[in-house]
Amino acid sequence: MTLQVVVQHSFKGFKLDVAFSAPAGVTVLFGASGSGKTTLVNAVAGLLRPDLGRIVADDWVLLDTQARQNLAPHKRRIGYIFQEGRLFPHLSVRQNLAYGRWFAPRDARHEDMARVVEMLGIGPLLDRRPGALSGGEKQRVAIGRALLAAPKLILADEPLAALDEARKAEILPYFERLRDEVSVPILYVSHSSAEVARLATTVVALKAGRVAACGTPAQVLGDVAAVGVRGAASVLRARVVAHHDDGLTELATNAGTLWLPRISDTCGATIRVRIAAQEVILSRDAPQGLSALNILRGTIADIRLGDGPGALVTLALGDERLSARVTRRSVQAMGLVIGEMCHAIIKTVALAPEDIGTGYVQQAAP
Numbered sequence: 001m002t003l004q005v006v007v008q009h010s011f012k013g014f015k016l017d018v019a020f021s022a023p024a025g026v027t028v029l030f031g032a033s034g035s036g037k038t039t040l041v042n043a044v045a046g047l048l049r050p051d052l053g054r055i056v057a058d059d060w061v062l063l064d065t066q067a068r069q070n071l072a073p074h075k076r077r078i079g080y081i082f083q084e085g086r087l088f089p090h091l092s093v094r095q096n097l098a099y100g101r102w103f104a105p106r107d108a109r110h111e112d113m114a115r116v117v118e119m120l121g122i123g124p125l126l127d128r129r130p131g132a133l134s135g136g137e138k139q140r141v142a143i144g145r146a147l148l149a150a151p152k153l154i155l156a157d158e159p160l161a162a163l164d165e166a167r168k169a170e171i172l173p174y175f176e177r178l179r180d181e182v183s184v185p186i187l188y189v190s191h192s193s194a195e196v197a198r199l200a201t202t203v204v205a206l207k208a209g210r211v212a213a214c215g216t217p218a219q220v221l222g223d224v225a226a227v228g229v230r231g232a233a234s235v236l237r238a239r240v241v242a243h244h245d246d247g248l249t250e251l252a253t254n255a256g257t258l259w260l261p262r263i264s265d266t267c268g269a270t271i272r273v274r275i276a277a278q279e280v281i282l283s284r285d286a287p288q289g290l291s292a293l294n295i296l297r298g299t300i301a302d303i304r305l306g307d308g309p310g311a312l313v314t315l316a317l318g319d320e321r322l323s324a325r326v327t328r329r330s331v332q333a334m335g336l337v338i339g340e341m342c343h344a345i346i347k348t349v350a351l352a353p354e355d356i357g358t359g360y361v362q363q364a365a366p
């Protein structure tokens, strides 16, 4: 299962020129305002006919301008999940779900309503109208409706942007299940580095209409050219070792042991941990008498200077990479040089639940 996208389109003063290919799972389109995400999404949805393009989800050709193929939007078999849910207010949840199913061709109605209802935990909501649902519940129903249309591709356009942090935390696990349990490619638009780290199988970072980087969350979020020094983060693979009585969870990573405030994942689970570069400080010598529990030792693998006073220093720790955002002045004052040993210090409380992704992890955790 792959997603192949080639789109070129010019507006006055803006040119979109992107090409990427992504494996099964969630492909996150990530970029600042004006980078071209909506234009690309419109081309995928069939709302914009690009000057040149080829968009194929697995073997399903949505658009091929050279072969003069251009499926009408309603024939593209795309399941949409928008920011605001867009459920029909006069229909019950059950009827909203049935409406999605109505769009599925008869021979493609394999997605079983009962399974979708169970996966999304919306059984108790079936007889309610959308007006009586919370924002998070509405989004779960919207996911169900999209799935039941037997889509060839799911397009999720900033689906969490309108939700507060608590609702986001409620919905993200359902997107993780969608990624891991349903074999439909998902194109997911987001501004949020935390969502990228948790959900993405592949990240396509857009900048001024072009692909600035394409790869795993760890590769793209650590790429200064794509996200800048200020936006840089690391994504480590980890295994939950133990939940301790003092409220901390212990993780094993190839970079060393990490401690963080208790999370709900079970012992043995493999997870992803996003660590914002600005939460990491560096020390040449082994720090002593510090309150921080997370002190990792590695070799300086890269130093990138930003446009402003910042710099990104990346340490190699085992086969993992951990980046710290420091000042250029500190790089000089500390005499940081590629190849030398350095210690990274991460505050335990800097590792927040929204930075922890459950389920699919690109490579095995230790």
Ligand SMILES: Nc1ncnc2c1ncn2[C@@H]1O[C@H](COP(=O)(O)OP(=O)(O)OP(=O)(O)O)[C@@H](O)[C@H]1O
Pocket (backbone or CB within 6 Å): 011, 012, 014, 031, 032, 033, 034, 035, 036, 037, 038, 039, 040
């Ligand atoms: N119909 C149009 N005519 C002319 N220019 C357009 C049109 N649609 C978009 N643009 C321009 O194309 C560029 C990319 O816009 P687009 O909406 O795709 O960005 P975006 O990454 O989705 O931004 P946001 O996150 O703010 O939605 C912008 O400079 C915008 O002004």
